[in-house]
Structures are given as C-alpha cells and as structure tokens.
Amino acid sequence: MPNTPNELDAYWMPFTANRAFKARPRMITGASGMHLDTPDGRRLLDATSGLYCVNAGHGRFEIVQAIQRQAATLDYAPAFQYGHPAAFELAQRLALLAPGDLDHVLMASSGSEAVETALKVALACHKARGEGGRTRLIGRERGYHGVGFGGISVGGMVANRRAFGTMLAGVDHLPTTYSREHQAFSKGEPEWGAHLADDLTRLIGLHDASTIAAVIVEPVAGSTGCLAPPKGYLERLRKLTQDAGILLIFDEVITAFGRLGHAFAAERYGVVPDMICFAKGVSNGAVPMSGVMVRTPIHEALMTGPQHMVELFHGHTYSGHPLSVAASLATLDVYRDDGLFERARSLEDPFAGIMMSLKDAPHVADIRTIGLMCGIDLTPDPQKPGAKGYAMIEHTFHQSGLYVRVAGDTLVVAPSLIATETDLAQIRDRIARSLAAI
C-alpha cells in the first residue's frame, strides 16, 4: 500500500535512533517498584530510575492516589494572577528542604524550562540592581542543561549544539572536571581537579566580572556519564563567584531528591548557590514538574515597581499545575516517611563496590560512582563510535532483562533509592552478561 505509514512512523521520538528503534522496537507497557514490563510479559530491572526521575520506585500508590484525587477535584487553575493553595504549600516545603535562604520557588514542568528560568532570573536580577551590563553566562564543557536555547548555549555537549546555529551570544565555558588520566575508577569525589575551578579567574580576566551574570554547573554532570566534582571544586567555584558578584546556579535536575543522599547536592557539599534548578525526582517522574529555588536577595531585588504590576515577565501555563503539585507533595512525603535520602547514603558504599567489580569486564574503560549514580565508559569502536552503546541498549533489553540509560558509549546506572543490594548485584550481573555478549 503506497503512502500508508507504518504504525510507528508518526511519533518522532526524542533523543532516539528512530529508524533503528522502529526496525526493532523496545516497548514498555507497565511499571512497578524496580521493574518495567514489556508487552511480551517480560520484566526488566530498571537500572536508571526511568531517566533518573523515579527515585522512589515505580507505581507508588500514595503518589498515584494523590494525582487521582487532585484530577477529580481541581484539574487546572489559571497560573497567572490566580493561585491554588497546594502550590504555596509545596513551595514552602521545598524552601524548608533547601539550604540557606533558597526560600523562593519558581515552578515549571521540565528541567529545560527550569534552566531557562534560572538564566533569565540571573539577567533580570542584575538589571534590577543597576548592573545590566552583566549579561554573560558561563557554563561548562560536558555540561547538560536541557534543550532550550539557553540550555544548549551554556551546555557543553557538541552533539546537542552543532545543528542549531549560533545560539545565545556572550556565553563561555569552564573546562570539564573529568580527566581519565587523573581520575580513572574513582569512587566518590576525585582527589584531583579542584584547581579547574580557577579557570573562572581566567574568564573573569578575559571578559571582566562586570560583564558576567552567572555560572551554571551540575554538581555532578549526569548526562555526560556521571562526572563527580573533584574535592573542593564546588567550594572554590562558590568563593570565586561570590567575590566577583557573579551568581552561581546549580543545575540539580538529576542530583536533587536523594540521588546524592540529600534533598539537594548543595547540602552534601555545604555550598549554598544562588539558585538551584530541580525537576525529575521532585514528582518521582509521575507528572512533569520542575522549578528553580531562588535566594531571598535575588527575589527581593525583583520585588519592585507598582504593587499592581507583574514583577517578572516569565512563567508557563503549567507553572504549579495542580497535578504536578499534588504528585510532588505526595513524593516528598514518601521520601520523608521511607527515609529514602538516608537510604541512598547507606547504599552509596555497597553500590560503589558492586559497580567497581565490573572493572575487568570486556570493553570497560572507566567506572565512576557517586551517591547512587555510576558512569561506565566503554572503549568505543574507533570506526563506529556509539555502536557498542547501541548494542548494549539492544542486548540488555532483549536478552538480559535490564533497562539502563546509554549515552554514546557510556552507560549510566542510577537505580531508585528503594533498590536492595540484591537488585544492585543483579544490575551488575546483567550488565556483565551483556558486555560479554556484544
């Protein structure tokens, strides 16, 4: 039949090898706890909490119920100039969880939107303070900050940038903190590399601090394969930015809500940034939700002008959506009641040991662990970079009963915080089985 699309054609899948997927699909039709279900009745162990978001495990009854109840009571409330009480309750709870005076919350739906929001607030804040010349944004090589134009501009992943033109003007980058030579097979924060923060001094020398609005980094770079901050690095970055009047933004879209054993990674490092982007784990992935925690002086700088006027011309139809808020409130209850952040802390060492035991498996070039997160670099096929990674996607799904996130030739393991040591060992065994087979 000419021109009849096959039934998978219409959906252009995100960050997916569409043609290969549609030739041999990997469908998921159900989920509970640590598992994903396939249409042919198999159960896959979920090694990456979906996409680092299902931190409390799949199908949590309390969260499902909260969403159902909310949908039946208030499906939507206009987000601009009107409010609904639960959004204020959630903001207050997040402010209590966040360190220091990160006491104000802007809400959105995705990590990308949270990043765009934080970058815009940085610019608006400087302008309100009479420092409108501070427009430059500094990201970092190998950083991932979503897919908006701000995010890909400050981001440092070439594949996400090269097709999309010149992006934002006035952006520069710090060097990546990763060096295999100095950090191979690191558990936790590597000893080497704190000095890399000093590159900010070079950028200040080049551009002058008076032109720089903000520095944005992930405390642990997630999407480029779990790159932990060297010991002392984030502290140094905080001091340098503070001394130069530059705002520091932590993109904690992955690291918040338990991944590193705390509500926010900022707490683990004893560093209070000026803003924190969050998403993913805040709602356990059940409904899209994200936001930005903002320090009080930034909020105050923008609370000016006539009372009847909008102070910040920014927001989304779905900012503080009732279902997202309900899911998030229920999720925070689960984290608290089940002690999941503490659980992540207690699993960090056994997890590191279990993952490091893959050191001598075929193809493994490096393994890095921190919190409940682990990057495993495979030696790429020089003729076909990414081919081994894709072979792992296929083999783990079809043969080993495992779902694991693969980016290029790197596997990222980030199990839910409910994982048992048996689950972790099974994840290791299934990865080993696929590594031996590809």
Ligand SMILES: Cc1ncc(COP(=O)(O)O)c(C=O)c1O
């Ligand atoms: C650190 C970081 N920032 C931003 C994003 C973008 O989030 P989203 O895919 O929800 O737009 C991600 C997604 O993985 C992320 O890891």
